[in-house]
Amino acid sequence: MVLHRSWLESANAPEGEFPLNNLPYGVFSVGESDLRCGVAIGDRIVDATGLEAAGFLRADPDADVLDAPYWNDFMELGRAAWSRYRAALASMLAEGADEVVQDQIITHSVPMKDAALHMPFRVSEFTDFYSSRHHATNVGTMFRGAENALPPNWLHIPIGYNGRASSVVVSGTPVTRPHGQIMGPDDATPHFAPSARFDIELEMGAIVGQASDGPISVAEAFDNIFGYVLLNDWSARDIQAWEYQPLGPFQSKATATTISPWIVTAAALEPFRSSTPAREKPLLDYLTEPGPMLYDIALEVGLTPDGGSETVIAETNYNEMYYSAAQQLAHHSSSGCPMRVGDLLGSGTISGPKRENRGSLLELSWGGKEPITLDTGETRSFVEDGDTLTLRGHAQGSGYRVGFGACSGTVRPKR
Amino acid sequence: MVLHRSWLESANAPEGEFPLNNLPYGVFSVGESDLRCGVAIGDRIVDATGLEAAGFLRADPDADVLDAPYWNDFMELGRAAWSRYRAALASMLAEGADEVVQDQIITHSVPMKDAALHMPFRVSEFTDFYSSRHHATNVGTMFRGAENALPPNWLHIPIGYNGRASSVVVSGTPVTRPHGQIMGPDDATPHFAPSARFDIELEMGAIVGQASDGPISVAEAFDNIFGYVLLNDWSARDIQAWEYQPLGPFQSKATATTISPWIVTAAALEPFRSSTPAREKPLLDYLTEPGPMLYDIALEVGLTPDGGSETVIAETNYNEMYYSAAQQLAHHSSSGCPMRVGDLLGSGTISGPKRENRGSLLELSWGGKEPITLDTGETRSFVEDGDTLTLRGHAQGSGYRVGFGACSGTVRPKR
Numbered sequence: 001m002v003l004h005r006s007w008l009e010s011a012n013a014p015e016g017e018f019p020l021n022n023l024p025y026g027v028f029s030v031g032e033s034d035l036r037c038g039v040a041i042g043d044r045i046v047d048a049t050g051l052e053a054a055g056f057l058r059a060d061p062d063a064d065v066l067d068a069p070y071w072n073d074f075m076e077l078g079r080a081a082w083s084r085y086r087a088a089l090a091s092m093l094a095e096g097a098d099e100v101v102q103d104q105i106i107t108h109s110v111p112m113k114d115a116a117l118h119m120p121f122r123v124s125e126f127t128d129f130y131s132s133r134h135h136a137t138n139v140g141t142m143f144r145g146a147e148n149a150l151p152p153n154w155l156h157i158p159i160g161y162n163g164r165a166s167s168v169v170v171s172g173t174p175v176t177r178p179h180g181q182i183m184g185p186d187d188a189t190p191h192f193a194p195s196a197r198f199d200i201e202l203e204m205g206a207i208v209g210q211a212s213d214g215p216i217s218v219a220e221a222f223d224n225i226f227g228y229v230l231l232n233d234w235s236a237r238d239i240q241a242w243e244y245q246p247l248g249p250f251q252s253k254a255t256a257t258t259i260s261p262w263i264v265t266a267a268a269l270e271p272f273r274s275s276t277p278a279r280e281k282p283l284l285d286y287l288t289e290p291g292p293m294l295y296d297i298a299l300e301v302g303l304t305p306d307g308g309s310e311t312v313i314a315e316t317n318y319n320e321m322y323y324s325a326a327q328q329l330a331h332h333s334s335s336g337c338p339m340r341v342g343d344l345l346g347s348g349t350i351s352g353p354k355r356e357n358r359g360s361l362l363e364l365s366w367g368g369k370e371p372i373t374l375d376t377g378e379t380r381s382f383v384e385d386g387d388t389l390t391l392r393g394h395a396q397g398s399g400y401r402v403g404f405g406a407c408s409g410t411v412r413p414k415r
Numbered sequence: 416m417v418l419h420r421s422w423l424e425s426a427n428a429p430e431g432e433f434p435l436n437n438l439p440y441g442v443f444s445v446g447e448s449d450l451r452c453g454v455a456i457g458d459r460i461v462d463a464t465g466l467e468a469a470g471f472l473r474a475d476p477d478a479d480v481l482d483a484p485y486w487n488d489f490m491e492l493g494r495a496a497w498s499r500y501r502a503a504l505a506s507m508l509a510e511g512a513d514e515v516v517q518d519q520i521i522t523h524s525v526p527m528k529d530a531a532l533h534m535p536f537r538v539s540e541f542t543d544f545y546s547s548r549h550h551a552t553n554v555g556t557m558f559r560g561a562e563n564a565l566p567p568n569w570l571h572i573p574i575g576y577n578g579r580a581s582s583v584v585v586s587g588t589p590v591t592r593p594h595g596q597i598m599g600p601d602d603a604t605p606h607f608a609p610s611a612r613f614d615i616e617l618e619m620g621a622i623v624g625q626a627s628d629g630p631i632s633v634a635e636a637f638d639n640i641f642g643y644v645l646l647n648d649w650s651a652r653d654i655q656a657w658e659y660q661p662l663g664p665f666q667s668k669a670t671a672t673t674i675s676p677w678i679v680t681a682a683a684l685e686p687f688r689s690s691t692p693a694r695e696k697p698l699l700d701y702l703t704e705p706g707p708m709l710y711d712i713a714l715e716v717g718l719t720p721d722g723g724s725e726t727v728i729a730e731t732n733y734n735e736m737y738y739s740a741a742q743q744l745a746h747h748s749s750s751g752c753p754m755r756v757g758d759l760l761g762s763g764t765i766s767g768p769k770r771e772n773r774g775s776l777l778e779l780s781w782g783g784k785e786p787i788t789l790d791t792g793e794t795r796s797f798v799e800d801g802d803t804l805t806l807r808g809h810a811q812g813s814g815y816r817v818g819f820g821a822c823s824g825t826v827r828p829k830r
Contacts, residue, residue, distance in 0.1 A: 125540065125580055130662060143661075151660050156605050157596055161662040162577035165540055166753040178750040179630065181572055181699065190571050192699045192749075214830065215594065236750065245566050246558070247545060247576040248663025254752035284596065284607045334607075335593040335651065336830075337669035338581040415629065415751075 001271045003400035005095040007102055010042030017394060017403025018042055020093055023086060024262035024404070025071050025227070028115040035069035035118050040262055040405070041093055043112050050108040057092065059085045070122045071263065075209040075226050075341045082209070082226070086267055117261035119170045121207060124342035126168055126257065127332060128233055129160035131323040134351040138363045143241065155281040158323035158331050161248045163233070168257045168344065175409045177385060178255040180239035194414040195236035197368065198383045201349040202301050202359030202391055204318050205231035205259055206325035208343035214336050219290050221329035224339070228269065230260040230299070230391045230407035231346050237362055237382070257346070260391070260407035268402050272296045272395040274319045286334060293324035299350060299393045301359070303374060306386025311374040313364060316350050316357040318393070385413045416686045418815035420510040422517055425457030432809060432818025433457055435508055438501060439677035439819070440486050440642070443530040450484035450533050455677055455820070456508055458527050465523040472507065474500045485537045486678065490624040490641050490756045497624070497641070501682055532676035534585045535644075536622060539757035541583055541672065542747060543648055544575035546738040549766040553778040558656070570696040573738035573746050576663045578648070583672045583759065590824045592800060593670040595654035609829040610651035612783065613798045616764040617716050617774030617806055619733050620646035620674055621740035623758035629751050634705050636744035639754070643684065645675040645714070645806045645822035646761050652777055652797070672761070675806070675822035683817050687711045687810040689734045701749060708739035714765060714808045716774070718789060721801025726789040728779060731765050731772040733808070800828045
């Protein structure tokens with residue numbers, strides 16, 4: 001877990017998000033340019049599409065897999081190609097690289113500050129899980145009472161539901177407060193209105209990089225995951241409470257899901273693997289992990305009112321999960337469900353044991369009964385119009401960090 | 416509602432499924448040929464890809480939208496193009512068409528019996544609803560008791576959940592009995608085993624042919640629907656019962672969903688429009704239908720044991736639905752959820768008032784307590800290995816039918 005030094009000095013900053021150890025994959029444009037595949041290093045973005053076209057760095061000798069505004073075709077190549085590409089790019093960026101190579105990289109890169117970032121991959125389908133013990137207990141207590149908080153299946157199954165891929169957007173995309181059917185506790189009939197309990201969910205997203213056609217093991221699932229993003233699953237709690245029985249959340253979760261712009265690869269996170277907690281009940285064999293498959297990733301949520309300054313409202317860690325993404329993916333495939341390159345698996349809201357570790361406003365304000373106070377003195381039970389919500393995350397090495405870039409969205413008033 | 420006669424005599428048979436009034440869209444191959452877009456007429460398939468390439472019939476003057484193994488690019492063109500294409504093709508196939516035109520069609524068509532049929536469109540995302548009053552009441556009674564049968568939201572919302580697009584297959588594709596977590600009523604812990612209560616669901620599927628980025632009205636939704644297919648949403652009831660609380664069905668519905676091979680267009684079904692039943696509770700404005708948006712389509716399910724003969728086990732009608740596909744789609748968009756060309760909306764199981772009108776074995780055998788007897792004398796509570804389940808449907812005109820082709824699947828034993 002030591003810094004791999006780059007000749008690009010900005011990549012060596014101890015608190016920078018994009019050292020040579022990271023090399024995350026994104027999609028960028030500059031001005032009116034086409035969308036291109038890029039790799040973040042320090043304060044620059046390497047133009048991977050340009051390097052491929054110039055023949056300096058090719059993922060596939062025979063096909064231009066990066067001549068596209070997404071990394072899906074690259075993922076299709078498989079793990080051996082992922083490793084070769086990462087190693088080749090790392091050697092070009094490492095301290096001591098040939099000056100000719102350095103010149104190529106400078107020619108085929110842009111300052112990050114000049115670039116707009118776009119969806120890094122085409123989402124095939126989106127599944128959202130519910131795998132944090134503290135989150136499930138908190139929400140279950142509010143929705144069904146303390147005695148029914150944790151559903152009887154929860155300790156046996158990584159519970160999940162299919163979400164809506166078309167609603168996944170990249171950080172920076174505004175989010176419009178949704179309308180929906182709402183039935184308040186004192187209402188005789190439902191009404192159609194803007195959500196008054198619009199919320200965030202702090203999650204990690206795992207990206208499937210290899211397809212499968214039948215059931216796969218947890219070990220195979222781990223190998224099939226290409227990388228991770230931060231993920232904010234915007235949720236309209238009042239719409240959810242009325243619609244979710246008996247078939248689960250639907251329109252309450254369909255307005256938008258924001259992801260961070262960089263895919264941090266499983267390879268970059270390898271040094272930070274950590275174990276799921278001890279099982280409270282034994283798992284069935286098909287869900288048993290052969291080794292540590294979670295990651296130690298510090299996470300936080302910032303809330304910035306319109307024109308105001310940011311307050312960090314929650315801090316937690318990805319290793320609070322009860323189930324890893326590999327377990328979720330293995331379960332997802334257990335019925336024979338075909339999984340495809342570009343499938344996105346949300347971890348579920350990640351909450352820790354303390355109040356300040358809760359990953360949603362629903363939990364932080366305990367259903368609105370205990371509003372939180374921002375540094376500005378304002379209070380919040382749920383998200384207000386003009387608020388910007390920003391997720392951040394990083395794995396901490398010795399003198400360096402592997403970061404994800406901000407996962408941010410500003411809420412616009414209803415249409 | 417009278418037959419439009421074709422010079423192709425097989426298209427004029429009173430009980431044929433593919434008269435000139437129909438002209439459904441599919442994808443076919445002959446032998447080792449590439450997959451091509453085709454249109455069913457009588458006992459032949461018109462090679463729409465070939466007609467386009469030859470310049471005889473083009474949907475778009477500037478682009479080869481049918482040079483693809485799916486109709487999505489055609490759908491993207493929009494309603495005006497759909498109408499023009501249908502009118503042009505109909506005139507080429509109508510009685511009295513020029514002999515040169517007839518020769519072109521014969522050259523660019525194949526006997527249906529020689530062709531293999533494939534998925535007619537690329538499924539973007541799959542949503543399954545729960546909109547038949549009798550089905551919801553039957554299943555609710557079995558899962559939650561008679562007093563909680565119909566959830567309180569059911570008469571206000573077309574309840575639905577996101578399904579799994581990757582699991583949608585075309586008629587004729589074998590279906591493998593899934594494994595999953597099962598927790599029997601007398602079990603202390605769940606076990607992982609092949610489903611012992613594997614079932615069918617008789618549904619219609621509506622295909623979104625025009626994208627939308629925000630909420631749309633019911634009238635707009637109706638206009639955005641390109642066409643319909645028969646749909647069998649295979650369901651593992653034992654897996655479903657254990658997993659579905661609190662976030663809805665997941666792996667129980669992810670093994671396979673079979674659709675019929677021909678997209679019957681909304682245009683072809685226009686003469687058969689019918690109304691949803693009287694409202695038991697008033698609907699909110701955003702769900703109110705401006706006119707009849709269901710269709711009178713007779714539906715049936717046949718069960719054929721391995722090596723045996725078929726028994727028709729259920730007969731019902733699409734007009735048993737409480738909500739139309741247009742209402743479902745309008746609700747689906749209400750939160751701002753982007754809808755895309757190729758989205759598939761399952762109606763939910765269509766059951767009628769009588770036992771023989773029930774669209775699933777769960778209902779027909781009342782959870783296995785009242786097995787049905789086949790014509791062969793065998794009984795069934797759920798689907799057995801080797802069984803072939805076949806859905807059929809048609810709208811009845813005066814002396815002609817608009818049919819869908821069979822929606823069939825044979826169950827293979829567990830892996």
